[in-house]
Amino acid sequence: METKEGAALHTDLYQLNMMQTYVKKGLQDKNVVFDMFFRRLPFGNGYAIYAGLEHIISYLTNLEFKEEDIEYLRFLGFDEGFLQVLKSLRFTGDVYSMKEGEVIFPNEPILTVEARIIEALLVETALLNIFNHETLIATKASRVKHTAGDKQVVEFGARRAHGLGASLYGTRAAYIAGFEGTSLVEAGKRFDIPVVGTMSHAFVQSFEDEKEAFRAYGEENKDNVILLVDTYNTLKTGVPNAIKVAKELNEKGIKVKAIRLDSGDLAYLSKEARRMLDENGFSDIQIVASSDLDEYVISDLKLQGADLDMYAVGTRVITAYDQPALGGVYKLVEVIEGKERIPKIKVSDNIEKIVFPGRKRPYRIINRNTGKSEGDYITRFEERLPQIGNNLLLFDPFSPWKQKIVEDYQAIELQEKVINNGERCTTPPSLEEIRNNREASLEQLWEEHKRKKNPQKYYVDLSEDLWNLKRTMIEEKRKEYNES
Template identity: 50%
Template sequence: MRRSSGAAFAIGEACPFRRSTMNCEDLTLHTDKYQVNMMYAHWKMGTHNRKAVFEMYFRKLPFGNGFAVFAGLQRIVDYISKLAFSEEDLDYLRAQEERYEEAFLDELRSFRFTGTLEAVPEGTLVFPGEPLIRVEARIMEAQLVETALLNAANFQTLIATKASRVKQAAGDDTLLEFGTRRAQEMDAAVWGARAAYIAGFHATSNMRAGMMFGMPAKGTHAHAWVQAFDSELEAFMNYAKALPDGVTLLVDTYDTLKSGVPNAIRTGEELRKEGKELQGIRLDSGDLAVLSREARRMLDEAGFPDVKIVASNDLDEHIIMNLKAQGARIDTWGVGTQLITAADQPSLGGVYKLVAREKDGRYEPVIKISGNLDKVSNPGVKDVYRLIDRRSGMAVADFMTLRGDTAPVEGAVLKLVDPAHPYVTAEAEDYAAVPLLKAVFRDGRLTGELPALDEIRAYHAGQLKLFRQPHLRKLHPEPYPVAFSESLWSLKTEMIQRVKPRTGGR
C-alpha cells in the first residue's frame, strides 16, 4: 500500500488532562490570540472578506550554512484540511475577556479555508528572502493560519537543514535519528524525525514516527539490559537468543575493550554456530576514534570483518568530521540531541508578511518599513524561479519577480539585481526557469496528492546535485545569488519613498 508523505493517523481521543471532550488533534486554535483579535476587528469593520496575500520566508540562513532545506508542508496540509471551529472552540472564545459578539462566533461556526496556498516542494534547497509559502485568501483566513504555518515550517525546515549538514559530514555512512527523548515534546520528536529522513537519514529510533510516516525504525538495546543480568556475557547471549537475526550489542557498559568487545565476539561465535551472524556493536562513550579503531582491529582478527560499528553520544556534523579526520572506523552514526534540538541554533526565524491587499477590486502592494534594513519587506505578489544553466545543468541563481512577469518562462535575457547591492547587476541567458512555488490548495481544495516520503527524500538528493560545491560546503559557503527583477526592485524603492512621508521620514 502506498503511503502518503506523512499524514498522521487520526487519533480522535479526548485530551485526558481536560474535563471537556476536546480532541487533542484539533489544531484550529493553535494560533496566537492577536490573530483572532484581528479577525474580529476585520469582521466588525466589514473587511473580513477582502482578499489578501501573505508570503512566508526567512531572512538569514541557519548554522552559517549556504542553504536551507524546506520541510513542514505535510503538517501544514493536514492542518489546513481539518481547519474548523468546534462548538468547544466557540465556547472557549465566548469566555474570553474581549467578549466577542455572538454574531462573530456564528461566522466562525461556518469557517473553512477557501483560499489558495502555494509552496515550494518539501526537500527543496531554499535561500533567504524568497517566498516559501504564499497564501491568497480572505484576510481573516490568511491571518488565522499564520501561527501554525510558521510553527510547522520553521521547526521542520530547521531540523531538515541540520540533518542535511550531518549527512554531508557522514558521506555514505548510515545515519540513525536518535533524538526523541531530548526533543522539545512528542510532536517535535516525530516531525523532527521525518524532517531528518527527508534530508538523508536512513532510519529513526522512534516507533511512532516509523508507523506514522512509513520510515524504517532501528534500535539496539540500552545499558539497562546489560545491568539486568549477572554478567555482560550473559546479557549479550540472552539478547542474541531473543533476537538472533538482528544483533547489535552495546559494548561500553563496563569496559569497552577489556570486556565489551571480547564478549560481543564470543556472542558472535555462538551465533555463527546457529547459522546466524552478529550485525554490529555500538559505542556510546569514551574516545570514539581510538575505541572504534581498536574495536575494528579486534573484530577483524577474530574473523568478523563484516560486523558494523555504530557510534552515538552527542554527535553532530562537527564531531563526525573530526572523528573521520582522526581515522575513526565507524560505519553508522546515531545522532540525537544535537539534531532534534538544533542545539547550535534552536530557531529559524521565518516570518509571514502581508505583501498585497485587495482594494477597489484589485491587489495593491504593501510594504513594511523598518530601521533594520533586513526587516524591510518585499512588496507585491511574487513568483520565484530557479535558473538552470542549459550548458552545465547547474543552478546559477534564483530570480524573484512580480507575478505576471512572463520573461523567465519565455527565456528572455534577464537583468538580475542584487537586492543587498543594487548597483551590482548581471544578466542571465540560455537558462531554464523552474518555478519554485507549486499550487497545493486552490479555492480551499487540495490540488492533488502530495508525494510519498521516499519520493521527497530522493527529490532532496537530486536538489543537492544542482548546486556547485562552494554553495554546499559547511564552513564559509559561497553565497548563492537570489536576485530581483528590475520591476520588483523599482517597486520596492518607489514604495519606500512613498511611505516615508506617512512616517515622518525624510
C-alpha cells in the same frame, strides 16, 4: 502533546482579536495575500531544506472550530456574533508553495496564502510553527548527512526532543534530509520510516554479566543483533565478550549485525574494535557510533581515521542544538479589492526587514551548460521572465552593483498551487519522493554552497520591475511620514 491537525485554537490571541475587529467592521471578506519566508540561514549554512508542507496542507484542509473551542472563546469574552462566524469558518483560500524537500534561501516566498483576511490571519501561527520547526531540523540534519557522506546516519533523538510532536515531525524532517532511519517507532508507523534499535546500558547492567546480556539479546532478536559494548570497559570486556557471543550465536545460525560505541574516544575505540573483530573473522560486523554526535564531531572523527559504518545522531539534530529557531515570518504583501491588486510593503530601519511587495513568482536559474544553479530570481506575478536572447542579468538586490549575466539558462518556477478554494489540488507525494526532490535540488548547488563553514553566498535576485516597485513604495512611505 502533538498539536491535532486542524486545531483552530493553535493561534495567538491577537489573531482572534484582529479577526473579531474585522467581523464587527464588516471587513472579514477582504481578500489578501501573505508570503511566508525567512530572513537568515541557520547554523551559518549555505542553504536550508524546506520541510513541513504536507503537515501544513493537512492542517489547513482540516481547519475548523469545535464546540469546545467556541465555549472557551465565549469564556474569554468574545462577541457572540463573532463566535457564530467562527462556527462555520473553514479555510477556503488558495495556497502556492515550493515543493517540500526543496533547497531554499532567505527572502524568497516559500509559501503564499491568498484568502479572506480572517482566514489568512487565523492560520499564521500554525503555519509558522510547522515551517520554522521542521525546516530547521531538516537543515541541521542535511548538514550532518552531507558531512557523513556515504556512511549511514540514523536518528536517535526522541527522548531529547522538545515534546512528542517535536520528536515525531522532527524525525520526519531528518528523514527528508537524508537520514536512513530512526529509533522512534511511532515515526516508523506514521511515515513508513525504517526503524532501527539496539540495546541500553540498563539492559546490560540487569544481567549477572555482559556475556549473558549479549547472549540473551541475540537469541531473542535474531534479525537485528546490535550489541552495546561500552557499559563497563569497551576494549577489555565489551568487544571481547561481543566476539565470544558472536561465535556462540554463529553456531545457532544467528549473525551479529553490529556493535555500538556510545562513549570514550570514538576514533581510537572504533579502530581498535575493528582490528579485534577482523582478527577474529568478523569483518562483516559493523561498528555504530552514538554519543552527542553532530556534523562537527563526525568531521573530526573522519579526520582522525575512525573506522565507523553508521552514525546514530540524537540530541544535536532533534533539538537543533546550536540554533533554537529559524525565524521565519509571514507578511502581508497584497490587498485585493475587486479586480485591483494593491501591493503592500512593510518598511523598517533594518534593511533586511523591508518586505518585497506584491504577489510574486520565484524562479531557479539553471545554467544549461553545467546543470548548476546560478541563483534564484523573483519577479512580479504578472511579468514575464525577461530575456535578452539566451542571457539573463542577475544582480544582488541589497548591493545592486554586484551583477552577472547568465548565458543559456533554464528558469524553473519554484511555486505551484497546492490548495484551491480550501481543497487540496495536488497528489500527495510519498516521503521517498520528497527525499528524492531534496537530493535533486541539492545536486543543483555548487559544492561551495554546501560547505559547513563560510559557504559561498547564494544570491536571491529581484527583477528590475520588482526592485523598482520596492524602491518606489519605500520613497512614497518616506514622503508620507516626512509630511505628517
